[in-house]
Amino acid sequence: MEVLERVEGQERSKVMWCGDFNAHNTLWVGGEGKRMDGNGQVMEHFIERKDLVCLNDGRGTRIDVATGKESALDLTLVSSTMAGICEWEVWEESAVGSDHYPIVCTVGQREEEVLVDGVGRWVFGRAKWDQLQELSEQVMARVDMRGDVDSMKNWVRTALVGAATEAIPKSSGRRRRKAVPWWTEECEAMVRIRNRAFRVLKRTHNFQHLIQYKQAQAMVKITIRQAKSHVARRIGKLSIHSTSLLASSSTTARMAQFEEVSQKSAVHPMPVGLVLQYGTAGFRTNAKQLDHVMFRMGLLATLRSKKTKATIGVMVTASHNPEEDNGVKLVDPMGEMVTPAWEGYATQLANAEQEGLLTALKDVIEREAISMAQEASVFVGKDTRPSSESLSQAVLDGVHALGGHSKDYGLVTTPQLHYMVCCQNTQGRYGEATVKGYYRKLSQAFIQLTKNVPNRTDDQKALLVDGANGIGALKVCEMETYLKNELQLSLFNDGSSGKLNHLCGADYVKVQQRAPKGVEMTAGERCCSYDGDADRIVYYYSGSAGRFHLLDGDKIATLISTYLKELLTQAGLDLQIAVVQTAYANGSSTQYLEDTMKVIVRCTKTGVKHLHHAAQEFDIGVYFEANGHGTVLFSKAAEEKIQQLAQDSNTNDERKRAALLLQNTVNLINQTVGDAISDMLLIEAVLAIRGMTVQQWDAIYTDLPNRQLKVKVADRRVIDTTDAERRTVSPAGLQEAIDSLVKKYRQARSFVRPSGTEDVVRVYAEADTQESADALAHEVSLAVYRLAGGVGEEPKPL
Known part of the structure; x- marks a missing residue:
């Protein structure tokens, strides 16, 4: 460690380090009984981070004369660009007064640089700006505004480029590039294909051209990797994660894993300009933008499983969102949500550029000290959205790319997947990790609870259920036979014809305060609605006068x-x-x-x-x-x-x-x-x-009338809250204004909080009448608008 600290930051592009690092690692010496110690782990990370090559080929460099056993404590490290021109040899019979063998390293040839033709670039530091301005003004003075627009545009563009050519010098376009032993004509050809795909993408940006460019970009990396490996094999060395050369079967396996990640990642390209944040509900957006996210969440779930040494869940759903959307969230070992740190890793992986994905993965592995030799187990489930089939397959691709084991449960509700993960990690103590096991446990408990209820009529057993045209409808149908007529369900919006969450579902009923489409209620009849992935429920009924009553x-x-x-x-x-x-x-x-x-x-x-x-x-x-x-x-x-x-x-x-x-x-x-x-x-x-x-x-209690509003602001971060978001501490004067307004109304209460996703402030108000609640909400909205930087029109009275 002391050596590394002294040389940290002093590395050069061409360097060779030799010495006794006193580091044991199976990467540079194999065999049964070999081990890795702390120094060995430090050296392995250092070699990878600095893009170095260990030339050791597994032979011992020191002998313990007392036991006759050999060890490899003397390491020879070189820059990756030199690896292909170095030869390494141990002189086992030439030790002179030492238990360490002499090591001879031969550098076969000098690194060379070659001139490469390219496109000349403008040298703005030597530009004659006055001349460019004068020439440009002359160009614009000659423009005929009465001509054809396209012809005029082309003429102006050509003329301005000509003016720039006179006023701004250009470089020759010829540049020097290091000559490396692994560079081949195939590498050159793949780079040309990649560059051509990039030019096409810039000229006509669409999804198909983006895929073609990402695939070509991935092929360049694969081709270069294969070329390096070929050179390494030819001189009898092994490659450590794309560039370094190490003699170890475990390293080779890990390298193959990351190579598979790189290859499969090209099939799941990241859309340009997309930035996503992992929140309480995971990732959610339009389904067309999520393919790469699903693949990467499969990778992350595998790492999380290795870290926790337990089964992790991945659920593909967007809950109450429209059918066109989709999403994904991870489930921790006891069925709970992942920790905030891993939410951060999810965001980091989802937003990593294609070429930076492996680096982002390695960062998680190093931060969490994850053993890649640890087995991984991931349970995957999906809802009924049309996009869920292909997106769940992308998750499975990610799991398999890192060598994880998967169990695809197919169509399940979100709570069912959480349940299965918990059952698996409690070795069945919580229940059987199957959908049928879920049905059996819940139905048996329900029957036991209700079996001694006296004089329970069919009307009392009857319940209308709105399945939101989602997975909940499908699963409650499957479960009904387990209930043995102790509950008689009439299912609406079962997915046979309607659209998921459209004019139905728990969120629609809660927000609109009305019955979902297709549900015809009679007075006093109990009804309930699920949301799209069946993790929410609300009840409601119609009063004798036809008034809608919500039980949230x-x-x-x-x-x-x-x-x-x-x-x-x-x-x-x-x-x-x-x-x-x-x-x-x-x-x-x-x-x-x-x-x-x-x-x-x-x-x-x-x-x-x-x-x-x-x-x-x-x-x-x-x-x-x-x-x-x-x-x-x-x-x-x-x-x-x-x-x-x-x-x-x-x-x-x-x-x-x-x-x-x-x-x-x-x-x-x-x-x-x-x-x-x-x-x-x-x-x-x-x-x-x-x-x-x-x-x-x-009738247990009567809800106070309430109103929720939103106020657009320039920056939602000006709102800071305390007391579980019930009071504001900034901007100055806002809480005092809210307190003053609340005093005007009976049984009144109001608070504001910033949105987590957009520059709006959410306002909540309640009072003894709906008119008072509406008025209070409006007045608080005005205070927010005036004190917190509102934008657009002032809030209007309701």
């Missing part, structure tokens, strides 16, 4: 938490239960939970990952966003206490019944992520057990 995530969280609180009391279990909300939760729900049910309410920043993390802090954590995405988490200690009580033969009947209900409730809930099917079954079970109608559920 706040109402779902309240129903479930009150049910669990009652069971804990009946079971006599001292477990802490909490409901986790965001600032968007309706104020009435918060007041009911805190004041009436005496349940702890925790508020977090917007985003499922914040809610999930906060819910993990309690024995039982219930979280639902207003959009219907949510679940319930039980701590390991809570599950053990519930199970012990359920199995205790000395428990009285009431406590026993409550404990068994809690046990089956735990089994019914998909704790890995929000799950529309699991949540639907839980809600139906709770309503049945408590003997409640949907109207009685709705």
